[in-house]
Amino acid sequence: MDIKLWKNILRPYQQAVNELTLKFESLQREYRESGRYSPIEQVLGRVKKISSILEKCQKKGIDIEQMEEKLDDIAGIRIICQFVEDIYKVVEFIENRSDLEVIEEKDYIKNQKESGYRSFHIIAKYTVETLDGPKTLKVEIQVRTLGMNFWSTIEHSLQYKYKHGIPEHIRERLYNSAEAILTLDNEMSQIREEIMDSQNSFNIKANIIAEILNSIENLYAYANSREIVKIQDEFFKIYSENDSDKLERFSKELDIVAEGYRAQKL
Ligand code: 0O2
Numbered sequence: 241m242d243i244k245l246w247k248n249i250l251r252p253y254q255q256a257v258n259e260l261t262l263k264f265e266s267l268q269r270e271y272r273e274s275g276r277y278s279p280i281e282q283v284l285g286r287v288k289k290i291s292s293i294l295e296k297c298q299k300k301g302i303d304i305e306q307m308e309e310k311l312d313d314i315a316g317i318r319i320i321c322q323f324v325e326d327i328y329k330v331v332e333f334i335e336n337r338s339d340l341e342v343i344e345e346k347d348y349i350k351n352q353k354e355s356g357y358r359s360f361h362i363i364a365k366y367t368v369e370t371l372d373g374p375k376t377l378k379v380e381i382q383v384r385t386l387g388m389n390f391w392s393t394i395e396h397s398l399q400y401k402y403k404h405g406i407p408e409h410i411r412e413r414l415y416n417s418a419e420a421i422l423t424l425d426n427e428m429s430q431i432r433e434e435i436m437d438s439q440n441s442f443n444i445k446a447n448i449i450a451e452i453l454n455s456i457e458n459l460y461a462y463a464n465s466r467e468i469v470k471i472q473d474e475f476f477k478i479y480s481e482n483d484s485d486k487l488e489r490f491s492k493e494l495d496i497v498a499e500g501y502r503a504q505k506l
Pocket of ligand 1: 288292312346355356357361391395
Protein backbone atom coordinates (compact mmCIF):
# COMPACT_ATOMS: atom_id res chain seq x y z
CA MET A 241 0.00 0.00 0.00
CA ASP A 242 1.52 3.35 -0.93
CA ILE A 243 1.81 6.28 1.46
CA LYS A 244 -0.96 8.24 -0.28
CA LEU A 245 -3.40 5.38 0.29
CA TRP A 246 -2.40 5.08 3.96
CA LYS A 247 -3.20 8.76 4.42
CA ASN A 248 -6.61 8.37 2.80
CA ILE A 249 -7.44 5.33 4.89
CA LEU A 250 -6.34 6.87 8.18
CA ARG A 251 -7.93 10.31 7.63
CA PRO A 252 -11.49 9.32 8.75
CA TYR A 253 -9.98 7.61 11.81
CA GLN A 254 -8.20 10.84 12.73
CA GLN A 255 -11.50 12.67 12.24
CA ALA A 256 -13.27 10.21 14.55
CA VAL A 257 -10.56 10.65 17.19
CA ASN A 258 -10.76 14.45 16.95
CA GLU A 259 -14.55 14.50 17.13
CA LEU A 260 -14.87 12.06 20.02
CA THR A 261 -12.10 13.71 22.03
CA LEU A 262 -13.89 17.03 21.66
CA LYS A 263 -17.26 15.50 22.59
CA PHE A 264 -15.95 13.88 25.78
CA GLU A 265 -14.06 17.03 26.73
CA SER A 266 -17.26 19.05 26.25
CA LEU A 267 -19.07 16.67 28.57
CA GLN A 268 -16.35 17.19 31.17
CA ARG A 269 -16.62 21.00 30.79
CA GLU A 270 -20.43 20.83 31.07
CA TYR A 271 -20.10 19.01 34.39
CA ARG A 272 -17.57 21.46 35.77
CA GLU A 273 -19.37 24.59 34.59
CA SER A 274 -22.57 23.41 36.24
CA GLY A 275 -20.62 22.94 39.48
CA ARG A 276 -20.92 19.13 39.41
CA TYR A 277 -18.26 16.51 39.86
CA SER A 278 -17.01 15.17 36.50
CA PRO A 279 -16.39 11.41 36.26
CA ILE A 280 -14.10 12.26 33.33
CA GLU A 281 -10.71 13.57 34.44
CA GLN A 282 -8.87 13.57 31.12
CA VAL A 283 -9.47 12.55 27.51
CA LEU A 284 -6.72 11.36 25.19
CA GLY A 285 -6.95 10.20 21.61
CA ARG A 286 -4.66 8.74 18.98
CA VAL A 287 -4.64 7.07 15.62
CA LYS A 288 -2.47 3.95 15.65
CA LYS A 289 0.91 4.55 14.04
CA ILE A 290 1.45 2.86 10.66
CA SER A 291 4.41 0.94 12.13
CA SER A 292 2.18 -0.40 14.95
CA ILE A 293 -0.57 -1.33 12.48
CA LEU A 294 1.96 -3.25 10.37
CA GLU A 295 3.38 -4.94 13.46
CA LYS A 296 -0.06 -6.00 14.75
CA CYS A 297 -1.13 -7.30 11.33
CA GLN A 298 2.07 -9.31 11.08
CA LYS A 299 1.66 -10.70 14.62
CA LYS A 300 -1.95 -11.70 14.04
CA GLY A 301 -1.50 -12.86 10.45
CA ILE A 302 -3.89 -10.22 9.12
CA ASP A 303 -3.73 -9.21 5.46
CA ILE A 304 -3.13 -5.44 5.20
CA GLU A 305 -6.14 -5.11 2.89
CA GLN A 306 -8.32 -6.43 5.74
CA MET A 307 -6.92 -4.25 8.51
CA GLU A 308 -9.98 -1.98 8.79
CA GLU A 309 -12.20 -5.01 9.24
CA LYS A 310 -9.90 -6.96 11.57
CA LEU A 311 -8.25 -4.27 13.73
CA ASP A 312 -10.48 -2.67 16.38
CA ASP A 313 -8.08 -0.04 17.61
CA ILE A 314 -6.93 2.01 14.61
CA ALA A 315 -8.82 4.84 16.31
CA GLY A 316 -8.28 4.89 20.06
CA ILE A 317 -9.77 7.06 22.77
CA ARG A 318 -8.61 6.88 26.37
CA ILE A 319 -10.78 8.27 29.14
CA ILE A 320 -9.02 8.74 32.46
CA CYS A 321 -11.08 8.82 35.66
CA GLN A 322 -10.19 9.54 39.26
CA PHE A 323 -12.07 6.62 40.80
CA VAL A 324 -13.02 3.09 39.74
CA GLU A 325 -16.71 3.99 40.31
CA ASP A 326 -16.38 6.76 37.69
CA ILE A 327 -15.30 4.21 35.09
CA TYR A 328 -18.67 2.45 35.24
CA LYS A 329 -20.51 5.79 35.07
CA VAL A 330 -18.54 6.68 31.91
CA VAL A 331 -19.24 3.23 30.43
CA GLU A 332 -22.97 3.79 31.03
CA PHE A 333 -22.76 7.14 29.24
CA ILE A 334 -21.07 5.56 26.27
CA GLU A 335 -23.65 2.77 26.13
CA ASN A 336 -26.45 5.34 26.05
CA ARG A 337 -24.98 7.68 23.42
CA SER A 338 -26.81 7.81 20.13
CA ASP A 339 -23.62 8.49 18.14
CA LEU A 340 -21.84 5.33 19.36
CA GLU A 341 -22.96 1.75 18.88
CA VAL A 342 -21.22 -0.50 21.37
CA ILE A 343 -20.30 -3.83 19.77
CA GLU A 344 -18.01 -5.29 22.43
CA GLU A 345 -17.03 -4.70 26.04
CA LYS A 346 -14.08 -6.17 27.95
CA ASP A 347 -13.89 -5.60 31.68
CA TYR A 348 -10.25 -6.05 32.63
CA ILE A 349 -11.02 -4.48 36.00
CA LYS A 350 -13.21 -7.31 37.23
CA ASN A 351 -11.08 -9.73 35.19
CA GLN A 352 -7.55 -8.42 35.62
CA LYS A 353 -5.08 -9.65 32.98
CA GLU A 354 -2.24 -11.98 33.97
CA SER A 355 0.25 -9.13 33.52
CA GLY A 356 -1.65 -7.07 36.12
CA TYR A 357 -3.28 -4.87 33.44
CA ARG A 358 -6.61 -3.29 34.44
CA SER A 359 -8.87 -1.16 32.27
CA PHE A 360 -12.37 -1.22 30.75
CA HIS A 361 -12.40 -1.60 26.96
CA ILE A 362 -15.25 -0.76 24.64
CA ILE A 363 -15.30 -1.35 20.91
CA ALA A 364 -17.93 0.84 19.27
CA LYS A 365 -19.05 1.87 15.81
CA TYR A 366 -18.93 5.58 15.02
CA THR A 367 -19.89 7.42 11.83
CA VAL A 368 -17.92 10.35 10.40
CA GLU A 369 -19.04 12.55 7.53
CA THR A 370 -16.41 12.64 4.78
CA LEU A 371 -16.23 14.14 1.29
CA ASP A 372 -17.33 10.75 -0.03
CA GLY A 373 -20.29 10.57 2.35
CA PRO A 374 -20.73 8.94 5.76
CA LYS A 375 -18.19 6.32 6.86
CA THR A 376 -18.81 4.01 9.80
CA LEU A 377 -15.68 2.77 11.52
CA LYS A 378 -14.61 1.06 14.72
CA VAL A 379 -13.18 2.90 17.71
CA GLU A 380 -11.58 1.40 20.81
CA ILE A 381 -12.34 3.32 24.00
CA GLN A 382 -10.22 2.47 27.03
CA VAL A 383 -11.58 3.72 30.34
CA ARG A 384 -9.25 3.58 33.36
CA THR A 385 -8.21 5.38 36.54
CA LEU A 386 -5.19 7.65 36.83
CA GLY A 387 -3.43 4.84 38.70
CA MET A 388 -4.25 2.19 36.06
CA ASN A 389 -3.04 4.58 33.37
CA PHE A 390 0.24 5.19 35.17
CA TRP A 391 0.87 1.45 35.46
CA SER A 392 -0.07 0.55 31.88
CA THR A 393 1.97 3.41 30.39
CA ILE A 394 5.09 2.19 32.20
CA GLU A 395 4.42 -1.46 31.43
CA HIS A 396 3.71 -0.66 27.77
CA SER A 397 7.06 1.07 27.37
CA LEU A 398 8.82 -1.93 28.91
CA GLN A 399 6.98 -4.23 26.50
CA TYR A 400 8.46 -2.11 23.72
CA LYS A 401 11.96 -2.33 25.19
CA TYR A 402 11.79 -6.10 25.77
CA LYS A 403 10.26 -7.18 22.47
CA HIS A 404 10.93 -10.85 23.22
CA GLY A 405 9.42 -10.81 26.68
CA ILE A 406 9.91 -8.79 29.85
CA PRO A 407 12.49 -10.51 32.14
CA GLU A 408 10.94 -12.45 35.00
CA HIS A 409 12.32 -10.23 37.83
CA ILE A 410 10.88 -7.08 36.17
CA ARG A 411 7.60 -8.81 35.42
CA GLU A 412 7.32 -9.73 39.07
CA ARG A 413 7.92 -6.14 40.16
CA LEU A 414 5.37 -4.93 37.64
CA TYR A 415 2.83 -7.37 38.97
CA ASN A 416 3.52 -6.18 42.53
CA SER A 417 3.08 -2.57 41.47
CA ALA A 418 -0.21 -3.47 39.77
CA GLU A 419 -1.32 -4.86 43.14
CA ALA A 420 -0.20 -1.63 44.82
CA ILE A 421 -2.26 0.38 42.29
CA LEU A 422 -5.26 -1.83 43.08
CA THR A 423 -4.84 -1.01 46.78
CA LEU A 424 -4.44 2.68 45.96
CA ASP A 425 -7.63 2.71 43.86
CA ASN A 426 -9.53 0.92 46.65
CA GLU A 427 -8.23 3.33 49.30
CA MET A 428 -9.21 6.34 47.17
CA SER A 429 -12.69 4.87 46.65
CA GLN A 430 -13.10 4.76 50.43
CA ILE A 431 -12.65 8.53 50.70
CA ARG A 432 -14.30 9.31 47.36
CA GLU A 433 -17.22 11.29 48.83
CA GLU A 434 -14.81 13.46 50.80
CA ILE A 435 -12.63 14.16 47.76
CA MET A 436 -15.64 14.83 45.52
CA ASP A 437 -17.11 17.29 48.05
CA SER A 438 -13.88 19.22 48.21
CA GLN A 439 -13.49 19.31 44.40
CA ASN A 440 -17.12 20.40 43.99
CA SER A 441 -16.66 23.27 46.44
CA PHE A 442 -13.57 24.34 44.54
CA ASN A 443 -15.45 24.30 41.20
CA ILE A 444 -18.48 26.13 42.59
CA LYS A 445 -16.26 28.86 44.04
CA ALA A 446 -14.28 29.16 40.78
CA ASN A 447 -17.55 29.53 38.81
CA ILE A 448 -18.89 32.25 41.16
CA ILE A 449 -15.63 34.20 40.96
CA ALA A 450 -15.66 33.98 37.17
CA GLU A 451 -19.27 35.28 37.16
CA ILE A 452 -18.41 38.17 39.49
CA LEU A 453 -15.40 39.22 37.43
CA ASN A 454 -17.47 38.99 34.26
CA SER A 455 -20.19 41.20 35.81
CA ILE A 456 -17.62 43.78 36.96
CA GLU A 457 -16.13 43.82 33.46
CA ASN A 458 -19.60 44.42 31.97
CA LEU A 459 -20.22 47.26 34.43
CA TYR A 460 -17.47 49.29 32.72
CA ALA A 461 -20.01 49.98 29.97
CA TYR A 462 -22.51 51.55 32.38
CA ALA A 463 -21.05 52.64 35.73
CA ASN A 464 -18.44 55.33 36.44
CA SER A 465 -14.92 54.29 37.41
CA ARG A 466 -15.27 55.40 41.06
CA GLU A 467 -18.30 53.14 41.43
CA ILE A 468 -16.44 50.22 39.85
CA VAL A 469 -13.41 50.69 42.13
CA LYS A 470 -15.81 50.57 45.11
CA ILE A 471 -17.35 47.33 43.84
CA GLN A 472 -13.92 45.80 43.21
CA ASP A 473 -12.75 46.70 46.73
CA GLU A 474 -15.88 45.09 48.13
CA PHE A 475 -15.18 41.97 46.06
CA PHE A 476 -11.56 41.68 47.32
CA LYS A 477 -12.78 42.10 50.90
CA ILE A 478 -15.36 39.30 50.57
CA TYR A 479 -12.88 37.14 48.62
CA SER A 480 -10.34 37.37 51.45
CA GLU A 481 -12.95 36.05 53.89
CA ASN A 482 -13.02 32.75 51.94
CA ASP A 483 -16.77 32.33 52.38
CA SER A 484 -18.55 30.87 49.32
CA ASP A 485 -22.04 31.84 50.57
CA LYS A 486 -21.00 35.48 50.90
CA LEU A 487 -19.44 35.38 47.43
CA GLU A 488 -22.65 33.97 45.98
CA ARG A 489 -24.75 36.68 47.67
CA PHE A 490 -22.36 39.33 46.36
CA SER A 491 -22.66 37.88 42.83
CA LYS A 492 -26.48 38.11 43.03
CA GLU A 493 -26.35 41.67 44.38
CA LEU A 494 -24.03 42.58 41.53
CA ASP A 495 -26.60 41.25 39.04
CA ILE A 496 -29.22 43.57 40.57
CA VAL A 497 -26.81 46.54 40.44
CA ALA A 498 -26.00 45.78 36.78
CA GLU A 499 -29.70 45.49 35.99
CA GLY A 500 -30.27 48.91 37.62
CA TYR A 501 -27.53 50.54 35.54
CA ARG A 502 -28.85 48.96 32.36
CA ALA A 503 -32.37 50.23 33.09
CA GLN A 504 -30.99 53.75 33.75
CA LYS A 505 -29.15 53.70 30.44
CA LEU A 506 -32.36 52.84 28.56
P1 0O2 B 1 -1.22 -0.27 21.70
O1 0O2 B 1 0.16 0.05 21.29
O2 0O2 B 1 -1.60 0.33 23.00
O3 0O2 B 1 -2.22 0.01 20.66
P2 0O2 B 1 -6.23 -6.86 20.16
O4 0O2 B 1 -4.80 -6.73 20.67
O5 0O2 B 1 -7.04 -5.60 20.36
O6 0O2 B 1 -6.36 -7.35 18.79
P3 0O2 B 1 -6.84 -8.29 22.42
O7 0O2 B 1 -5.50 -8.75 22.89
O8 0O2 B 1 -8.00 -9.15 22.77
O9 0O2 B 1 -6.85 -8.05 20.92
O10 0O2 B 1 -7.15 -6.87 22.91
P4 0O2 B 1 -7.01 -6.32 24.36
O11 0O2 B 1 -6.47 -7.33 25.25
O12 0O2 B 1 -8.34 -5.76 24.67
O13 0O2 B 1 -5.86 -5.21 24.20
C1 0O2 B 1 -6.01 -4.09 23.39
C2 0O2 B 1 -5.18 -2.98 23.95
O14 0O2 B 1 -5.27 -2.93 25.38
C3 0O2 B 1 -3.69 -3.09 23.69
O15 0O2 B 1 -3.41 -2.61 22.40
C4 0O2 B 1 -3.12 -2.22 24.80
O16 0O2 B 1 -3.28 -0.85 24.50
C5 0O2 B 1 -4.03 -2.56 25.94
N1 0O2 B 1 -3.50 -3.70 26.70
C6 0O2 B 1 -4.00 -4.94 26.74
N2 0O2 B 1 -3.28 -5.73 27.56
C7 0O2 B 1 -2.28 -4.96 28.07
C8 0O2 B 1 -1.21 -5.20 28.99
O17 0O2 B 1 -1.01 -6.29 29.52
N3 0O2 B 1 -0.40 -4.13 29.27
C9 0O2 B 1 -0.59 -2.90 28.72
N4 0O2 B 1 0.25 -1.92 29.05
N5 0O2 B 1 -1.59 -2.66 27.83
C10 0O2 B 1 -2.42 -3.67 27.51
P5 0O2 B 1 -2.08 -2.99 21.66
O18 0O2 B 1 -2.33 -3.00 20.20
O19 0O2 B 1 -1.49 -4.22 22.24
O20 0O2 B 1 -1.11 -1.81 22.01
